[in-house]
Amino acid sequence: MLMMGSSSVLIAFLPGYNYWGYYSIILLVVFRIMQGIGMGAELPNSLSLLNEKLRGYKASKYFSIIGISFPIGTIVASLSINFISIIFTETQINDWAWRLIFLFGGCVAFIIFYARKIILNNIEQEDRRTVARELFGTLRKQVLQIILMVGIIFVPGSLIIQAFFYISYFISEKAISSEFVYFSFSLSLIVMIFSIIFFGYIAEYIGKVKTLAISFIAVSIIAIPLFEMAINPSEIKILMFFIIQKIFVGCMIACYLPLVVEVFPTSISTTASAISYNFAAILASLTPSLLLVLIHELGYSSVGYFYMTITIIGVFFLFFLSKMVSK
Template sequence: MDNISTTITTQPTNLLAEPEISEATKKRSLIASTVGNLLEWYDWTIYAVASVYIAAALFDKTDPTSALLNTLAVFAVGFISRPLGGFIFGPLANKFGRKNIMLTTMVLMAIASFMIALIPSFSSIGYWASLLLLIARLIQGFAHGGEMATSFAYIAEIAPNKRRGLWASSSYVANGTGTLLATLSFAALNIFFTSEEVYEWAWRIPFIAGGMLAFFAIYLRRNMVESHVESEAKNDDVNWSTGKFLRTGFRLFLYEAGSTITFYTWVVCVSIYAITYQGMDPKSAFIASCCAQVIYIICLPFQGLLSDYIGRKKTTLITYAGCALVMFPLWNIISNEPWTLFVAQTIGLILIGFLMSCKAATMSEQIPTKYRTKMLGFFMSLAIALFGGTASYINTWLYSTDRGWIFSAYLIIICIVAFLVVVRWKDNTGIPLDQIK
């Protein structure tokens, strides 16, 4: 890490104060950031996709439902450390630069992935396996909280003002591609290995791959330009009162609550529901989910570009209104037939794409540069922990007690609240970020 830090500090310290940096250099930095995001989202999401197998390997499998709920509880606990990571890394990203933090978080994600891959089974070491899994997940959450907030700010800060939505879409193209690769990896495991082999040991392979690929992302990121260092920012003289800071933070928290619960519902919960409660063949479910995610990823840049033309506020409202209206109808069409999962998930993902495609731009345009990573790191991570991290657990628990409709109602209420928040805020689409006061 000392060598990495030395390399980093030789780079330009403030992109906003370095207009001579070429568009090509910024695009290379965007690619490096995006590849890192992709691999980190792969490492983060692979746990959710592998939850059924982790439950069998690292928990007491005499009660399968309890083991799955415990696995999802650890998934949720990983989100608890995200606000801590955002709270710590947010200010550090101002002081030491966005690039330094994004390199550090990649190292932590690699360590956590290797940990999960190498944990002995429950039958070998008992509850120590569950404890080690919890520690690894807490490390992942800590790193992810810092990475997500910092990369959101970084992409928005290096993007051209009039194409900020398009550039911002790279964040969730990376997110979607990482999630897709996580899903594909288990589809491939179910093709090349028997079900018994996947449950016994093969589920560990994607975690090993994720840890190794993280170091490739570190290699790419070492030459990224810097976008902001606190002492040289143009709007460091902005001073918000505590009240304004908290009010804006609360609005961002509610915005993110709607964003994260719809995202995890249509990316993670829907597949678990189809396999566990509708009896869908896992291999067919993974393939159907992969196809839906490919369509989602293809649509994201176009939806991000659309936000540059009609405004981030309008595209965000499309997501919240659409998800509230279709939640019950789409969930109810899912059966044990793979095509039903494909149709429901495709529609759900396209709807959330109107928000996710430009999310990094939308949130960054609400916060001055001085506070951007601090606020994103804490308020966004806190909302993700409370609403995204618990989504799979709540959904699985409610369906296990034949009260699944409560989850759909819960999602709709949160979407309505988020809709009302966004209706009231100013649309800052396309304005220079250093003009946000």
């Protein structure tokens, strides 16, 4: 939280290119990397903290609270930009008003940091301090589980990232109104919030692995017709395209968040879940480039086959992971 908060504040006060030239660009990249590292560490820590508190009690339901942070954060960020654009002129925004968003985000991060300290002081935690050799020794025994978890998390991660690719695609390639595309995407995020909460409850009764496997199988079935909708899109097709995706992404997030910390030993759950999540996020970030290659070489219909393939692979990964954990 300190890394995210401090880097946001530093961006807010970073001199522009006209003052520091290329140094401003380099520092901006460094501060953005700091934000990414902070985010990559915060999510696994939150998951492990909640897992220790719950001890498996209705885990999916409560983990869904963490899951909705992404769509809520995205919506709040969009509203912040709209709010700034209403109050200030375009010239003011370009000159200095854009800094207010980063300043606000940094202040919120510091508030959450102190709130976290209060929570930690009120929760009895096991002393999990281990010698580095013991930690890495345990991690080496979990390499296959980590690889399987990376593959599982990659599926919803890729579905999230490709949505941003299609936002640009609909606007630039298909000449769809940007206002409608962003409206459809924002509405799908709201649907995603309810989807995460709903499937968090469902997973408590059906089981996280079964619910996640069902969502993977369902996406593998609808992937080809779903992405065919994007080839000749209408407004209703675009709306349904985003919403259907977010329903299944919400289901996947509600299931994999508790799963990612439960499959590893307590002594390495934070480290192993951080490795799994961040490697999956790195791979998912390559999705737009991969889609461009697929579309260029095989055409737009290849995208549906790609997602059909990775979701089927995800089902096998889930099967092997559940077998390994049950031993």
